[in-house]
Amino acid sequence: MQYKRLDEYGAIGDRNAIALVGRDGSIDWCPFPHVESPSVFAALLDADRGGHFAVRPAQSFDSVQRYRDRTNVLETTFQSAGGSATVTDFMPVDDATGSTDLPPAVYRKLDCETGPLELEVAFEPRFDYARDVPEIEPVADGVVAVGDDERAVLSSDVSLAPSADGREASGTVTLEPGETRWLVLGYDEAIPLEPSKHRETLEGVVDYWREWTHDCDETDCPVGGPWHDLAIRSSLVLKLLLHGDTGAVCAAPTTSLPEDLGGVRNWDYRFNWIRDAAFTVRALSELGHLEEARSYFQLCLDHCRHHDPGSVPPVYGLHGGSDLDERILDHLEGYRESAPVRIGNAARKQHQLDVYGELILAIYESVRYGEAVTTDDWAVMCDLIDYVCEGWDEPDAGIWEMRTDHEQFVYSKLMCWTALDRGIDLAEAADDVDAPLERWRTCRAEVREAILDRGFSERTTSFVRSFGDDDTLDAANLLVSVVGFLPPDDHRVQGTIDATLARLATDDGLVRRYEGNDGLPGTGSPFVVSSLWLVTALALSGRTDEAADRFESILEYASPLGLLAEAVDPETGEQRGNYPQAYSHIGLINGALSLADADDSIDGPPASPAPLGRDESIADVAADQEIVRRQTDTK
Template identity: 80%
Template structure:
């Protein structure tokens, strides 16, 4: 069987897991019961052995996908010579249905718009990343797949039968115009076949997503302008990646989709990276999703409580676990032959000093949006900032997690400066907290001096990847975003120009860095880096350039407005895990800065978390408070 382009997939989810549904009606990826669990369908990683669940016309067809407006309910419409039909795919969300105790489920409604039209259903579950091929047996209204330790039950008003070899289920049915059929997959136990109830669940899920998604009357909207709907779609993608139980943001719901087709840069992204925190908080808070923003920053603090401040892991399991051991699944061939397929992520063991800045920035942003930190939180923050004072000049792996020796990465130093700067600002604003401010201020100046003297190359006329180096790093585009230097500083402008000259393609795409990273092959241009360039240009007042590059990037979006991690510069195909949280965070924040730059009546957006409270705001803001009894119990 052939592999589909990544732009041919839509994503559905329930806050616990995410499934990828192809434009051909095939669910080719779904881990259950959680996104970090082993897969039940993994045809995207092995087209022959991975397993799938497809619903499609028997005859040749064309198809398109769309989301129902302001929802994560996916519709795939098929057209054949005989007629047309639509498959509606969704997963029940506990907050919508009041059914938190129900098993995870995938609902698929098949509706014939113009018929008669013959459809084929193929149900091929493969548990435990296709290492457990289940026996499939008939039930009164469907089939059940029974593995070593798992069960999946498919109920339907389409007559399903086990396949001849007994490891799948199939059916063929002809629908007349106006007819509907339901297929409901329950993990662990059956979902009773009740079409009227299924329609109610669909209505509840649609109402939930529309009630959650950003909506405005256009006045003073932070993302007002031509890209409003695209930014709303990105927020809905982010919501799919937020674990409903813990608030953790999954970097992507897939594993091992390659950065370099046929290469080894294939990673498992089904975990929570702290570095996503600051930009996630800003994006969600600006769109009005304050509960998710607050929950996420508190989760990041909770992660830090159980660790020595000098040894904070950069990545966590979505449930807070630390079993991220990296392993390979040699029985799977990988997407389009890109092996190895990996689960787990060895970045857990790396030292990445930039996470300190990203965490403190997230806390600072949360306070700006109205969240007070507790005295217990402040104790954690103080420990983190003290650790920065001790360790900022040590080599590390930094943001891009190379597999070679640690270096003195400039971006890590920039984020260490940001941790010190925002910690000082919070302490100044709070007045009544204990902090070694003289030490922090001295260290902040030392870090800044080192960055400007050793991190900027007169020869290259740009900030560079590491001290004493001449290669470039796109992460340095964030220097003005975090406020180390103002956007109109000559060194910022020259870094933007050098990035365009040496890391950018002619159509707006930006590679992450130059130089060795300890791995063979090449990485594709990163979408988030491309959005960083847009943001830096918008901040620098180069608005026309920013808009042009932004529009160029959007041409690579899927028809659904979804982005993976990178873009193959030769073919224009998306690469890497999909959908990618960082890409969509970058899109939202670029729209925020572009909206400000394009509105002469709007106050220009300050760099991330850089604006200080006015005297009135400071007197009225609660920066640090005592924890409640519940909070004390939860942190013990």
């Protein structure tokens, strides 16, 4: 078995588990019962050992994938000399079926369009990241895989037989035009083979996604225009990554997909990063998904309640757990032999100052979109902002989670300023709340002065990576105008954009994250999200044509299904890193929003100097709604 390009995969899920389905009909990645659980299929990380579940024609074939319109239901259509067939893959979502106790499952519906066509089925589960090879035995209407502590039951009206060694099962079926067969994989328990009921389940899942999905007249849509469909697909990816039990945003459903082939920059992203908060809230809110945005920012606040303000972890388990110890799975060779394969993430123990600004900014955005914080929330916020006053000048690991000695990262200081700035705005607009405003204002001025004096280099006419460094760039500083620290037309903002274009950007719109040592060998590929930050910064600056050109160039790297990984190989154009990546899709939506705002402006930059919280003042919001509620029972 060979490795596929990442853009040859589609993603399906039930908002708890997510599987990647190849264009060749093979499920090569699927953890059960949750996205952060050990895998059942992991051929993505070891083509020979990892395990897979494939359905494909017996003859050579061509294939194409598409999602059913405005859903996460995936269709793979095969065309061969013998005929054509479509495999429809989906997972049942509790809200779509009216049940809250469905076992985790993958449904695969086989429809023959022309034929007769012979299809092959290969079922090779490998539990616990392929450390547990189960015994496969026949049962009524299918086979069961039994491991040390896990079992999976494949119900099917395709005849399947275990191999002689009991390590896999396979079968073939010849379908006539118009004929349908089902394969239903239940984790831990069997799902009875009932085709009529399965059709109802599919209809319910399709209705669920379509009822949730943003639907609009494109002329009035905040992301209208040529990239409308990709922005909507991005929202569906985010919904897939929003954990159904907790509302946490899974950064990506995969682990250890490399930033560069053969390198060691392979990380487990199946967790929730606070840094995603503000941009996620805006993206979801602008597309009308206020409930999800509200739940997410509240979840981030709840995490903070359980920690001392000075030791807030930047990343959490999707269920709130703290067992993210980083471990290496030596028995897996890694995607295209890019070892190591890691589970867990050591960033959990890092000190990252930027999370304070990202969290307070998310709360600020939520208030702008109609949410009120409670008095209990306000107390937590005040503790966090008070800590920023005490600790803003500490070195940290930074947004890029450097595995070197801590530095005085400029972006970390920028987000400390943002925490103070938005906290002051909220306190000034709310009635009768306790806040040490004079202390906060004094500290905000100190942080601002430090950033301007020590974070801007006259030599490069740009903001730089760290205090005391006058010649090392960081793409995160493109957000200086996005958070309202400086107006977009300020020469220091424009200098940072131009330096980024000259030194971090490729001609095709891609942007590397930073220059300088990060404690790891090799270099990572350009990141999609930093490339999209450049689009937003250009759009805010009134450089709309440049922004649109770069945006369109970046979108060309999306998969045929509209999915984006973390990074792009600048030499081959292949997607790299974990896939699909929430941060990339959040950046796409916010980039589209920024370009739409720029198009609405007749001359020069848009009327709002920044898209995050500055197009409508909190004072104006406070005139129409309560910002801080006295009740503590309205969460």
